[in-house]
Amino acid sequence: MSSALSRSLSPRSIALIGPVDELASAVSALRAMGYPWAIRPVAAEGGAVAGVTSVRSIAELPGAPDLAYVALRGAPLREALQRLAELGAGAAVCPHLDAAALAAMGPAPLPVFAGGLLSAVSRLPFWPGVARTAPVTRGVALLLADPARLPRLLSLRHGLPVSCALPLGDPAGPGLLPLAAQMLADERVTALAVQADRLAAPAQILELGRMAQLHGKAVIYLSQRLRPGPAALLRRAGMAHVAEPAALVEALWILHVVGPLPANALAALAFAPGMAARAAEVARTQGLRFAPLSPAQQDALRRALPEGRAPGNPLDATGLLDGDVEHLAQVLAEMMAGEAVLSLAVIRNAGEAGWDRAAEAAAQAREQVGMPLALLAPNRAEMTELRSQALLKAGVIPLAGLKPALAALRATIEIGSLVPVGAPLLMPRPGTDAPEKSRGAAAGAVLGLALREAAGEAPPLRLRLSADPTFGYLIELSAPGGRTASGLLPLSPRALRDMAHRLSSAEPQAAALQAVLAAVQAHVTASDGRIAGLEIGVDLRENGSAEARSIEIRAWSEDEAARRRSPE
Incomplete structure (x- = not known):
């Protein structure tokens, strides 16, 4: 299939088959997009189609x-x-066929793109309902389980270069890996997005992550209502997901320009009243961290800022857009010079002159410091396609919408900080009888945890392990204030450490939590699939020890497990 797909995605000859009026529209669209190779209409009526000689049959x-x-x-x-x-x-584009109808047809005799195919790099305009797209030399690629979502995504892109959009069909079917392999291997593709509300089998998702790592490209999912198990599977494969189309577009802008971000450390400047506090508030909901300013940065900013305004991150830069470009570039460069892996300039209602000064200053600061810089318009209408393209030429990331942009930053940081895990998932072996429950000190002793019950007190941290026949064992942590972390077993030592640090910033407590996670993983590994689940209320002590406020382990009986392992 790979050879046929390669031919069809960079075709030197295209046959057009169907009613003459539809073929004429297809010929016109190909010419308008500048397709330079052979166009061969097949029309039962014969004659010319839009000036191109046709044949009467495929033969x-x-x-x-x-x-x-x-x-x-x-x-x-x-x-x-x-x-x-x-x-x-090589393959066929069928504009009147959807995934359900394709599945009902049975095995197709050749690769089929059900619904359409859009390629700006190969100048293929075959997607009904989509306005004419300008050719590009490189850009992001989209695989869509629901082809009807493409017009909405394209309407949000404010100039984002899209190299190719393909219908995925059933996201759990055999089409994902062959299509993704073609996209990831194509040097014209900078990042890959997959729209699917239901994931493929774990083995396919992990293989997709391996392919992405092999080609050094990021993969991000657009998935609404994704449950913790599938979300953890994506992270295990080195991928992230967003829930909204606008967040996907902004994430793809970041990935297209600079790739995944290696750390959760940002800098931000807000050029409108109240926007610094608003950006900080939304960033907190996404778990984003603003890097502390170094002493050198603070000194330089004190000299550059108006008298009485203190340096900070996020920085209140209200009024600075009205000054000269060189001064503005200096402030941007100082914010970019520290620990932050990306600096974000938030601009609202600046007018054409203000935006022009911001763009010029951003280009100067980017050239001076070299670190990633984004200009963000909370009002999407201000980040026009022309403005985005001008910023792109200067190496500056154009972003639109505060919430979508910060959700996108969270996802690209997640991709950059993840290490794909290649070990097979630990899988449960469910029994037919109800699991047996073990509680209290006896259950704690199994995990090496002392029990300190405190009636009426809620535990400061909850650990929950669930068993799923598809995804295996999911471990979830939650703490007051909404902090959460989750992962599929087995987890690497680094992944265990990262999970612990997401719930506790203090090193002794994080180390104690990591030890609890490791003990749970070791117990599950040794159980040969007998563990059905567990719940622990964990208290992390100031001296670096961990105690259980409550504990319950659920397991299928050893006798039943032995019967399930027997040849009979």
């Missing part, structure tokens, strides 16, 4: 086309696909 084509556009339905469509496969065609 009369001068050779096997690399790609076919088949605007037919029902039995004529099935017959055309069979004839194309016999001829040796």
